[in-house]
Amino acid sequence: MRRSKFFMPTMKENPAEAQIPSHCLMLRAGMVRQTAAGIYSWLPLGYRVLKKIEQIVREEMDATGAQEILMPTIQPAELWRESGRYDDYGKEMLRITDRHERGLLYGPTHEEIVTDIFRNSVKSYRDLPQNLYQIHWKFRDEVRPRFGVMRGREFFMKDNYSFDIDKDSARRSYNKMFVSYLRCFARMGLTPIPMQADSGAIGGDMSHEFIVLADTGESAVYCDPTWLYTDPLSLEIDFDDDLQPIVDRWTELYAATDDKYDADNCPIDESRLYTGRGIEVGHIFYFGTKYSTAMGATVSDGQGRDVAVEMGSYGIGVSRLAGAIIEASHDDNGIVWPESVAPFKVGLINLRSGDGPCDAVCENIYASLNNAGVETLYDERDERAGVKFAEMDLIGLPWQVAVGPRGVKAGTVEIGRRGAAREEVSSESALARLA
Ligand code: ATP
Numbered sequence: 325m326r327r328s329k330f331f332m333p334t335m336k337e338n339p340a341e342a343q344i345p346s347h348c349l350m351l352r353a354g355m356v357r358q359t360a361a362g363i364y365s366w367l368p369l370g371y372r373v374l375k376k377i378e379q380i381v382r383e384e385m386d387a388t389g390a391q392e393i394l395m396p397t398i399q400p401a402e403l404w405r406e407s408g409r410y411d412d413y414g415k416e417m418l419r420i421t422d423r424h425e426r427g428l429l430y431g432p433t434h435e436e437i438v439t440d441i442f443r444n445s446v447k448s449y450r451d452l453p454q455n456l457y458q459i460h461w462k463f464r465d466e467v468r469p470r471f472g473v474m475r476g477r478e479f480f481m482k483d484n485y486s487f488d489i490d491k492d493s494a495r496r497s498y499n500k501m502f503v504s505y506l507r508c509f510a511r512m513g514l515t516p517i518p519m520q521a522d523s524g525a526i527g528g529d530m531s532h533e534f535i536v537l538a539d540t541g542e543s544a545v546y547c548d549p550t551w552l553y554t555d556p557l558s559l560e561i562d563f564d565d566d567l568q569p570i571v572d573r574w575t576e577l578y579a580a581t582d583d584k585y586d587a588d589n590c591p592i593d594e595s596r597l598y599t600g601r602g603i604e605v606g607h608i609f610y611f612g613t614k615y616s617t618a619m620g621a622t623v624s625d626g627q628g629r630d631v632a633v634e635m636g637s638y639g640i641g642v643s644r645l646a647g648a649i650i651e652a653s654h655d656d657n658g659i660v661w662p663e664s665v666a667p668f669k670v671g672l673i674n675l676r677s678g679d680g681p682c683d684a685v686c687e688n689i690y691a692s693l694n695n696a697g698v699e700t701l702y703d704e705r706d707e708r709a710g711v712k713f714a715e716m717d718l719i720g721l722p723w724q725v726a727v728g729p730r731g732v733k734a735g736t737v738e739i740g741r742r743g744a745a746r747e748e749v750s751s752e753s754a755l756a757r758l759a
């Protein structure tokens with residue numbers, strides 16, 4: 325992509341409304357624009373990141389055997405009356421009336437819709453287990469939308485729903501999600517910490533919030549430092565295996581947020597305890613037959629009985645993650661993208677646009693990177709070098725390649741990682757390193 329053609333309305337000053345780094349940087353880098361309170365438009369740079377995050381989540385969900393579907397954002401109030409949640413949900417639900425005076429709502433979550441699909445389609449234990457997911461917009465009329473995309477009203481979420489014949493099978497479904505969440509967040513360069521969460525009326529241990537570490541996070545985190553050194557991606561995972569030992573290994577480690585932490589009863593010695601901050605990016609939850617009983621989602625159990633199906637739901641805040649990754653990875657000059665979610669891999673800077681030899685070397689590098697499938701943003705504008713470097717630092721692409729007249733004469737270009745010193749190497753070796 326040529327910078328002169330790329331729609332990226334950057335800002336020099338810090339916007340007054342931004343209270344946290346990710347909100348400020350996303351606005352300054354031209355990733356998003358606020359359309360209404362808590363409602364954002366994603367511009368090309370931001371949308372590239374959102375799609376990368378979405379794709380990692382999709383790949384990890386598919387690896388567990390879950391299947392992707394797409395449900396409507398607008399839902400009939402009738403289904404929520406059946407589950408009993410229509411009146412309970414409160415003011416976070418955006419209620420709509422259509423021209424025929426029928427009650428509709430913009431979905432804050434999709435248990436009712438998916439349970440309705442299930443009960444109309446699945447009748448036998450033989451068709452279980454099932455796990456369906458979508459990656460789609462939700463609307464919750466939050467009292468205080470804030471921190472940009474971190475707490476929006478309209479936001480992008482991955483939500484799965486599992487259906488099992490009994491509790492043992494439901495635990496296996498839950499464990500698959502637990503392990504795949506660890507992998508998802510680790511692939512985004514984050515350190516995920518599962519925290520046992522309240523599981524509502526059902527009780528039990530099958531509800532976890534996934535917190536990722538970031539100094540500016542909303543919750544205080546206390547944990548066993550082993551978390552910080554255990555890379556979920558180093559585990560060989562086969563989703564057909566029994567994953568309980570892996571889940572046990574992770575849940576044995578101590579972790580708590582500020583509301584649960586009790587210094588007197590903490591199992592970790594104070595000298596070893598890691599204290600930091602974190603952001604909730606996911607939540608997995610087993611809720612048994614709550615919706616299947618209320619909505620009549622039953623299957624035959626093979627022994628002549630009809631039983632309510634056991635369900636769980638599993639959410640990941642896909643749009644919140646764009647902000648959370650920035651909170652976890654930025655410096656004074658801007659964003660520092662992990663390569664897996666970066667909007668482009670390389671920022672190519674022409675330090676003397678209009679100079680024949682500089683232009684020729686840049687065009688050659690740009691074409692070679694494009695041919696090799698390396699996503700590159702080429703800044704060929706007639707701007708000062710300082711402006712170009714500052715913008716590349718702001719938008720945080722993992723690699724910077726700078727081409728200037730002095731280097732071109734000597735047969736070299738400068739290459740470096742975002743935030744690190746650049747080295748002078750030949751164009752060929754720069755290309756070899758990037759492709
Ligand atoms: P919170 O406690 O932050 O309000 P929640 O418990 O309401 O979250 P869930 O219903 O479990 O959230 O939703 C799953 C995920 O969706 C959350 O872990 C979070 O990452 C994301 N999420 C929830 N609410 C918002 C929001 N208003 N804006 C952006 N992402 C959100």
Ligand code: MG
Pocket residue numbers: none
């Ligand atoms: Mg909430």
